[in-house]
Amino acid sequence: RGTKVRDHKFPKGEAVYKLLYLESERQEGRWAERRLKGFAEVREVLEKMLLERYAPRTQTLTHKS
Structure with a gap:
């Protein structure tokens, strides 16, 4: 209504x-x-950058426990 x-x-x-x-x-x-134009083209690069930046940090946190 x-x-x-x-x-x-x-x-x-x-x-x-x-x-x-x-x-x-x-x-x-x-x-x-x-959808953002061109995002699919840079998605892989962004994921790699994210892993490089935060993966070492998460690995140290999981190994301590």
């Missing part, structure tokens, strides 16, 4: 929040499907 705007006013204050919430949910769904 939609919220009707009469005389440029919302029926209740809560209606404004409901409208904002529903619109943000709709936008989130749209943006979740987007």
Whole structure:
């Protein structure tokens, strides 16, 4: 059920929040499907950099316990 705007006013204050919430949910769904151009090309490089930076740290933490 939609919220009707009469005389440029919302029926209740809560209606404004409901409208904002529903619109943000709709936008989130749209943006979740987007893909960055060129990301697939650099993904492997980024994963390698991540492992080089954080793998030694996680190995020392797991070996101590």
